[in-house]
Amino acid sequence: MNYITMLKGKLHRVKVTATELNYEGSCAIDSGLLKLSEIRPHEQIHIYNINNGERFITYAIEAPLGSGIISLNGAAARLAAVGDLLIIATFAQIPEESADDFHPLVTYVDDNNQPVAK
DSSP: OOEEEEEEEEEEEEEOOEEESSSSSEEEEEHHHHHHHTOOTTOEEEEEETTTOOEEEEEEEEEOTTSOOEEEEGGGGGGOOTTOEEEEEEEEEEEGGGGGGOOOEEEEEOTTSOEEOO
């Protein structure tokens, strides 16, 4: 069986609310946003900084529900500034024959990182 890597979930245009250089690493994300996009705590995430073009990989950790927190921690803190807009994506490997019916979960947010309908 052949597998293909597909976009699983995406947080679209979330705003960085904090950077914490002296932290062991990761990206803290409002737990409500994690749930909506089906990103699990400690799951690998790909981050694309819309403001400066940086692209990097880290892992997700939970921030308080409803807080709107998007905090880049550790080395990732050097790759964005508070206020930068990010795309945060996860991927999954699925059987190639299932790819045509597979659809990612995309979560859109307002200026305060609160989910909005699209």
